[in-house]
């Protein structure tokens with residue numbers, strides 16, 4: 001890892017620009033309060049650092065659900081010769097933590113009724129929030145596994161679990177409670193990918209191992225000297241909290 | 246209801262067009278108040294490194310976008326269908342807060358083709374009136390390229406746009422776009438460095454006999470000071486551009502190019518968390534008396550003003566016109582009325598190219614606007630006679646910067662999870678590029694906007710309802726471009742290609758991102774029966790109301806809209822200053 005890795009040049013530049021940026025502002029109302037008191041200004045710090053921990057206790061998921069999430073993560077991104085698996089990197093922790101954000105209650109979606117099923121092109125048309133999707137989706141999958149194989153999902157062999165997930169993905173296995181393919185592709189799979197590849201501060205991607213696997217330098221965000229050269233980029237990843245991998 | 250002190254001008258929405266109009270009218274000495282529904286934001290702290298380079302908060306959770314729980318639209322493909330709400334962000338990404346979508350845009354900075362502004366006349370002259378299919382409601386825009394040229398130039402100077410002229414005052418210049426309309430000045434900054442995708446694209450298209458040129462980008466290639474005195478720093482291809490605020494003061498936005506100077510003017514004021522519900526008019530409906538908004542506490546407030554400017558982005562400008570009852574709403578049955586008419590979008594075909602393991606594309610590097618493009622098939626640059634469709638677009642090899650949460654494209658047939666998926670992402674991530682065609686979308690009798698009868702926003706106002714689907718003319722054009730993309734992809738050396746090319750039979754899919762280039766609905770024009778605003782963007786019905794934004798386009802152009810949206814705002818402001826303020830009233834007699 002080179003110490004002169006390009007980060008410095010941008011920081012220096014930022015410092016200079018900041019010094020040059022004209023001072024705001026003549027504003028009234030809401031913003032005046034902020035700029036005059038200088039107290040309520042939004043912070044420039046990132047979201048809090050919550051990397052994955054060895055002894056994590058879920059705060060949303062029940063123990064049965066937690067077992068399902070771990071088992072499903074292990075099939076969606078298994079540990080194998082290509083690189084680390086989702087469970088090792090903390091993806092279940094990421095998903096549980098996300099259940100405490102406004103998104104998990106549908107807070108950034110239009111959730112007013114009436115609700116009608118529509119053609120797929122019109123997107124999500126259910127009143128179920130992400131939290132409810134997980135609660136009902138896991139229950140429905142376990143019910144199906146019990147009906148067919150007399151066991152919950154977590155007790156199936158890896159091959160059986162793969163088979164169940166593939167059928168759900170295709171839509172050939174579903175539930176009358178909710179469309180399981182939507183739960184799988186629109187929630188579970190999407191969140192697993194987010195946790196695996198997101199910044200480690202969100203609880204997944206431990207030690208930036210997913211970034212290293214694909215050669216992604218994380219948040220270096222400074223490629224002026226490199227963009228014109230179609231060559232391997234030589235530096236390892238950097239995370240939002242400045243860790244290097 | 247509380248009533249505020251009257252102002253000379255109230256501007257609704259404080260993104261690109263709001264900022265332009267605000268500074269131009271404040272410099273003319275007027276008392277200007279901008280009302281913005283979102284919050285204030287500046288480079289620091291809002292887009293400080295490393296806070297903003299966060300794919301989870303910005304891309305996965307729509308950090309900078311309009312919160313749909315407060316307000317959205319409903320969508321249907323045909324007027325006999327039931328419209329459903331756009332519940333999650335998909336096809337388009339409207340912004341919120343000071344700067345609007347001007348913060349998280351990409352920065353591709355184009356103009357317009359002169360012929361597009363008189364498309365009906367042009368097609369009729371070249372191919373005959375019968376070439377225009379039944380149901381296609383093409384019309385001229387009522388303004389000419391020559392009239393707008395100084396304002397395109399001005400907006401490029403303000404943005405510090407990087408590019409290379411191909412047609413300087415009628416002189417063809419090497420290295421620029423040979424199809425370019427004449428420009429009065431060279432771009433303020435030279436082109437950005439070509440990333441790998443763009444370099445391969447330029448070489449391949451040149452070998453195929455096409456004419457690649459560096460796409461104009463409002464991402465600064467050098468340090469720059471604009472005519473207002475605002476400073477930009479060079480873009481470092483950080484790869485967090487579209488969807489993100491710029492960490493480096495490099496992407497042109499209201500914050501980097503206008504606001505620092507505007508905020509120092511004593512006759513300008515900004516009120517944030519002010520959601521405008523409607524434009525108020527006198528009892529005859531002929532004069533705007535101000536606007537009503539909901540403040541941060543949820544209270545309704547009346548803001549009297551001598552002049553009202555709508556700058557709330559396409560969707561909200563049209564919705565405000567309909568909610569305020571200004572101008573006759575369009576009726577698709579009779580073809581009468583105009584507000585909501587000629588609602589158009591844009592077609593985007595996107596093809597991922599997968600290269601051999603020794604070809605490094607490094608898709609994580611890049612900038613929103615950087616790329617090489619060809620316009621051999623833009624507008625009417627090619628003979629449509631035998632092709633039998635109207636329209637065209639830009640084909641480009643851009644490298645906008647991509648990270649893994651935003652999605653890792655894979656060759657078709659790759660699994661979406663499991664070991665097979667892992668093998669595929671590991672193999673392809675550094676060796677994948679993308680080429681696209683961005684195409685015009687003509688206006689049709691059955692594609693329009695009105696108010697939804699069922700769904701309402703958090704303020705109790707009916708949602709805007711979109712009725713739109715891809716039509717045969719445009720899908721045939723898209724298929725034509727699909728062939729070109731595949732030819733170019735092969736010539737670039739891709740070992741395989743996957744992606745989305747719209748074909749006949751495809752419907753508008755609102756789930757996948759298309760673009761936020763939504764056009765029309767309050768068309769500009771010379772005829773008050775078919776246009777909502779005149780050539781100066783002044784309402785035909787209420788002469789102290791000006792309506793900005795891509796909603797004034799009379800059809801969907803192939804270019805990215807903001808170059809034209811910004812130029813039209815400057816043009817409107819210049820005419821307000823030069824003529825309207827001296828003698829307020831209609832600038833054109835209807």
Ligand SMILES: Cc1cc2nc3c(=O)[nH]c(=O)nc-3n(C[C@H](O)[C@H](O)[C@H](O)COP(=O)(O)OP(=O)(O)OC[C@H]3O[C@@H](n4cnc5c(N)ncnc54)[C@H](O)[C@@H]3O)c2cc1C
Pocket residue numbers: 257258259260261262263280281282283337338339340341342343344345346347349350351352353354355487488519520521522556557558559561613614761762793794795805806807808810
């Ligand atoms: C991801 C993305 C990439 C893009 N890339 C490009 C590109 O490369 N090139 C290009 O040309 N264009 C691009 N665009 C489009 C570009 O951002 C818009 O054309 C441009 O910002 C439009 O300016 P505007 O002033 O009309 O709207 P905006 O800049 O969006 O400003 C509108 C403002 O009005 C406010 N507002 C809305 N309703 C109300 C209300 N009722 N009361 C008060 N305030 C209100 C909004 O909060 C917002 O701040 C892109 C857009 C997106 C989303």
Ligand code: SF4
Pocket residue numbers: 464465479480481482483484485486487489490491492493494495496611612613646
């Ligand atoms: S790519 Fe360039 S213009 Fe875009 S956000 Fe990064 S530094 Fe700014």
